[in-house]
Amino acid sequence: MTLSPQALEFAQTLVRMNTVSQNSNLELIHFIRDHLARLGVKSRLTFNDSKTKANLFATLGEGKPAGIILSGHTDTVPWDGQDWSMDPLSALVKDGPEGPSLYGRGSADMKAFIGIAVSHAEQFLNSEAPFAIHLAFSYDEEVGCFGVKELIADLRDANIQPLACIVGEPTSMVPAIAHKGVYRYKCCVRGKEAHSSLTPHSVNAIEMAARVVGRLRDMGEGFEREEPRFEGFDVPFSTTSVGQFHGGIADNVVPRDAEFRYEFRDLPTANAAQMQSEVVAYAKSLEPAMKKVAPAAGFEFETICEIPSFLGSKDDPVTRLAQELTGEQGTTLVAFGTEAGLFKNAGISTVVCGPGSIRQAHQPDEYVSLAQLARCEAFMQGLARTRSIDWPPA
Missing domain, CATH: 3.40.630.10 (Zn peptidases)
Known part of the structure; x- marks a missing residue:
């Protein structure tokens, strides 16, 4: 040939x-x-x-x-x-x-x-x-x-x-x-800056972002532990991954802003939209405490790509x-x-x-x-x- x-x-x-x-x-x-x-x-x-x-x-x-x-x-x-x-x-x-x-x-x-x-x-x-x-x-x-x-x-x-x-x-x-599918998102977190000696007067955007990143990690471990296997894939369960994280301007300034990007690679038998909804719902559950300190604080999500x-x-x-x-x-x-x-x-x-x-x-x-x-x-x-x-x- x-x-x-x-x-x-x-x-x-x-x-x-x-x-x-x-x-x-x-x-x-x-x-x-x-x-x-x-x-x-x-x-x-x-x-x-x-x-x-x-x-x-x-x-x-x-x-x-x-x-x-x-x-x-x-x-x-x-x-x-x-x-x-x-x-x-x-x-x-x-x-x-x-x-x-x-x-x-x-x-x-x-x-x-x-x-x-x-x-x-x-x-x-x-x-x-x-x-x-x-x-x-x-x-x-x-x-x-x-x-x-x-x-x-x-x-x-x-x-x-x-x-x-x-x-x-x-x-x-x-x-x-x-x-698998590939679903990527960007999360922007707005907090409230302050001198690091006055943390109760601030909303630390990095710390709030870290909580959501931790939730993503928990979800990924849950997929590995509990999701029914789809044999034939190198990784036979859905995965999560945080690829980028940015935030902060100095050691002694509580950061006002943070941003991270993450993805789901979902099995054909899984539901990526439901995964993303869980992340957004968890982030929104953190907002009331943030807004008590700074009404403008909160989370914003942006879709980077959704490949089914x-x-x-x-x-x-x-x-x-x-x-x-x-x-x-x-x-x-x-x-x-x-x-x-x-x-x-x-x-x-x-x-x-x-x-x-x-x-x-x-x-x-x-x-x-x-x-x-x-x-x-x-x-x-x-x-x-x-x-x-x-x-x-x-």
Whole structure:
């Protein structure tokens, strides 16, 4: 199984584009749009508020009764402070731990998948498959899956009803049928400053914040102790984590302000909204005593991102199709969040399956092996040759 030069060239071209989430992704989106336009395919673009980023949705096989989405995100995480041995945008091909590999930021997560999908656009157009292929490429997945929400809303408004979705995140080409959710929040605490010799006249924002942080820790320990296990995950229960904490200006000043950020990674069988409600309710229970000293004191919460968990099934037709195309008999679960839960919640049967490993993603010298890319290309070629599938499920 050998990767074609065309597929590799498309993957390299995308890796060389700097689409770190803080940057625009329009160079990449316009490159794909223009390539599809040369094939006679029109793309739907949906933009962020500043028009600096866009999602792309295109249908290959217009007029067929239903379609399968090939989904990927175009943004990458930054590489600031990482010890790279090469230019992260070099898209260098060289020998690596898994043989010849494509190196560069986004090579595994997940530009190679997008590049291989786009390189097969003409084959999908000429396919005799009984379904269309939809390409759905989003912005700002890495910072909260913001772009795909606009893309899905646009599909709904346009009454486009895809049959199923394959999210090409790196699973080593093993179909993944579940992942946890990722829910992140910021909590800002307002107290009342005072000289530290006069603490009864103050509200210590750090101490109040610490009480809520302690509650989060208690919740996490409760999940580990009591939550029913979901076997197959590295950590088979929901977790909490406080990632940042800021507050105070001097040792002898009772701090007026504090801020911390935290997350829940909830099992597909858990309820992240209920978890957050418990945190907010506990914080509000502390406010009466705070307000007796300073009426303006209290807690404010801000949602950073809410990425729902994903739970598919080994019996879903799209999972069985992915197994057939990859030659894999089993399925897996993944620890990381993806856009799959959003597609599934929109009523679209979904599976996660793509080349490379999450162990290489977000790392210095990120890479994906050419062997994995060759398997991905065989997947695309098999999809184009598919003549019938068990849809809808019996």
